[in-house]
Amino acid sequence: MLLKETQEKLLPTLKKYFGYDSFRDQQQEIVESVLSKNDNLVIMPTGGGKSICFQLPALLFEGLTLVISPLIALMKDQVDGLKANGIAADFYNSSQESFEQAAIFEKIYSKELKLLYVAPESLSFLQNIITEEYISCVAIDEAHCISSWGHDFRPSYQQLGFLKQTLPNTPIIALTATADKATRADIVEQLNIPLAKQFISSFDRKNIELEVRPANDRISQIIKFIRKQPNESGIIYCLSRKGTEQTASKLKQNGINAASYHAGLNFAERSKTQEDFIYDKIKVVCATIAFGMGIDKSNVRWVIHYNMPKNIEGYYQEIGRSGRDGLKANALLFHSYSDVIQLRKFMSGATNEDVQAAKLDRMKQFSEANTCRRKILLSYFGELLAENCGNCDVCKNPPQFFNGTIIAQKALSVISRLKETEATGTIIDVLRGAHNATVLDKGYDKLKSHGVGSDISWRDWQQYLIQLMNQGYCEIAFHKNNALRLTSFSKKVLFDKEQVNLTKPVEYKEPVTSEKSSKTAKTTKAKKDTLFERLRKLRQEIALAENIPAYLVFSDAALKEMERARPMSESDFLDISGVGQRKLEVYGEDFIAEIVAFSNEKIKTRKKKDTHKITYDLYKEGFSIDEIAEKRNLKSTTIFSHLALLYTEGKDIDIYDFVSKQEVEKVRLAKEELESPQALKPYFEHLNAEIEYFKIRLALTIIDREG
Incomplete structure (x- = not known):
């Protein structure tokens, strides 16, 4: 039970140091639980106010709150924010000079420090102070890193179970934005906190508009997207290091101040890019997934996924790096089957390949959905949304279905005539009557079906084939050079005349500048x-x-x-x-x-x-x-x-x-x-x-x- 005297300090402390007059959602309950010295597991979306759940108790505890955090850059950002609010905080890592580390220990011994951030790898250097004489609370941020079920597993996190054994009377609070049931159970077990109170907040970030587009001419679409909001900060996530560099280079060629960020750059280069982004010296960063973890830059207005993420947890965490201030933000994802194929290759042979493949399938289903995307996203985390969200591309532009049976019959017929041995590209070439080297060498131009779909564009055929896959009429044989094969449902379309409903592929065109839009532009400028x-x-x-x-x-x-x-x-x-x-x-x-x-x-x-x-x-x-x-x-x-x-x-x-x-x-x-x-x-x-x-x-x- 929390002392009345302590309870009365909560709101004044919240206002004095953080500037807020009231708590959000479950924050007060969590803070009171920590101050009552309970262990806690907190699942709260990015931007939902996780940090206050341990930072505020740290101000009211007599001793030090030790914060375990995975990245040095994350620590620096958090500590800078705390210092800006007048809170005594610091971070400890192996890159610091010995005199800097000594100064930190002095502050701890004299009880001048309220929060100390440290990576799990550096805990061994703090053995002398990891005692209940100095430590009043332990916070483990990005706690999903402890679990091999999680999307961002880090082996160094698995050693953290010793903290509860060393500090049996000290409350431990584990926090993450993304953890399904299996990951939550793993976190609690490995941290030795079986009685931890679990707080699971809503995963719904209503301010983020969700949108998925086909991956056609991505660079052109991205340039147009950025030019509509030129003064705003955003992140573009790419699958590969090369992808980040190429994308940044193309944006710079078009007058957009962009930089790349990936593990292949040296520490100084990565730090400079991150700092330039945080300080608004550059507006756009093209990055691999590590960028942005825990960075509390509240004014990121958009996140673009150039490539499809490998799972919904990663997607959710990455889009959550936008709109942390609660204002309107955009999440744009480009969906391509070549990305799915590439991700399948990456996970091939992994110890948990089955789990990864299942999670990729859920991500693919989200990308190809014809129903409210937020419903799918939230249901993945066990949260049901009664109404459609009204703030995703499907809700704003509901798909218009038409009878696509003849289109389906043409496509399935060609797959059959090619003996289910060819990938999507060749099937479309045959449908459209192409006379390229592959078609001519293999004699496909002699087939009866050659050119039966010449009236449909290559891109539209690509989208129709994806829809047929989604509905189970054909499938990709990943182990056979990604050949398209028929399924048991195919027969119903080819021979039983079962109706197939398709939707018209969406084409993204820049609106033609009219006199009216010109006036709007002037008004915006004014x-x-x-x-x-x-x-x-x-x-x-x-x-x-x-x-x-x-x-x-x-x-x-x-x-x-x-x-x-x-x-x-x-x-x-x-x-x-x-x-x-x-x-x-x-x-x-x-x-x-x-x-x-x-x-x-x-x-x-x-x-x-x-x-x-x-x-x-x-x-x-x-x-x-x-x-x-x-x-x-x-x-x-x-x-x-x-x-x-x-x-x-x-x-x-x-x-x-x-x-x-x-x-x-x-x-x-x-x-x-x-x-x-x-x-x-x-x-x-x-x-x-x-x-x-x-x-x-x-x-x-x-x-x-x-x-």
Whole structure:
């Protein structure tokens, strides 16, 4: 049972360090269970808030929370995020200098550190501190890596069972975004936590739009897709290293800033690509599956699968790297039978080949579905969706069926006449009446069926054959050079005239630019000067000045809420979800000033009395800055930002009562030397903290007005 005193600290701690006023879904129950020293298994979707389930208890435990994490880059990202929120955290790995490692141990011994991230391979170096004197909690992130049933098995995770034996009274919390029943049972058994409380959240990420397209001219489709949202970040997953490099190269040739990421690159190259992506220096990364695991970049707006993933767990985890902020995101998958064939080859001879093959079949069924894709995705994880989702390509464009019996008969007849020995490509060539080397050498041009389907395009025949396979009328013999063979159902179509329903293949064409769409494009361009864009620009300025990723300043979701709520006081700013006490202190003044300035520009025509005009009335009545702040329950820095705005409007403000001409000159020189940054912090540091923030703001206002 959790002490009342501890329970009362939960929401204030959540708000102070993470900026949230309430818990999501099962978070509070999980946090209370951890603080009650229970073992826990948490299955929660990417972006669902897993980290808070152990990070918040870490702040309330007396000792250290040890976090086991599979990747160094993942650790660094998590630690940077914690530090940005004012939480004492660090990571330990073998690449650090000995003095860095010694400093970490000092912090642990003096109980200054709340969270320490470490890879399982480095645990042996921490033997001295893995005792109940120092460790209050153990969190095992990406826990599916422990299980050979899982989609991302790592042998190093299988040693983690010793933690419960060494720390019998210390709560262990295992977390993952993807684990079916077999994997969940394996995690609990191998970690020696049989009594762990299991929390399984909904797998439904409603904000991600699901779409599958045939793999025709993928590069062209991807370029068009990216150009529709050029300022957004996205990841393209490819099956091979070569694929990542070729895709990135083709995108760059078309003016898209892209980079490749795979295990064949050296550590420095991989780190640079990852860092450039996190810091928004590049928008697109073409990667193999390892990229993005655990990276808390909340503003990834889309994920494209250039090739089909080998299982639904992997697909689900990878699309989950988009839209972590809860805003709209897109997941686009290209489906090709050549990918299925390639993946079959990869798994051939594996110890769990049967399991892998079954999982690939489920992935293939998802890709070829004619029903709501989200229903299929969620049912795989044991979650049933009563209604169609309305946010996948099948729901948005339900397939139109037609009587395709004659098409089916032509295709099956050719398969039969070729004695079930040829793969898809040759069958289509015969159907279309081709006279290429294969057809001529084998005498297929003499067959009665040669050219019976010449009125149908090669691509459409490819799609029809896939539909016939899906319905069981023919199948691929993977062990016989991928030849297409008839099934027991084929006879019903060829001889019993059974009706076959097919759907018209979807063709993706770029819409023709009309006068109307041209106007829409202009409107879109004109919309760029929104408060969101202004706040995003300010966020980028601050991120560059502090050398941290932009999303660690504020997420896109927080900026959207600022745009909606327009907070103009510190108390209102603190009400924004994602704004904690530390972020208010560090960034509040800059963002409030930007919101006030933008609002003033946009509502000049309104009759509504603005907050800064109330300040002006009190100023004209002779009240001092401190008196106005007290009357309005605002901080004096906010009142000064109001005065700066009023001065810009041409109101009668004795601005030099608050900032001297000498100070204005110093700021003017700093502005020239710093090349006019938007944030105040660079000025403050450049001037060696000699001029206060509010005076810098006023000085810049004077300089801008004079200019």
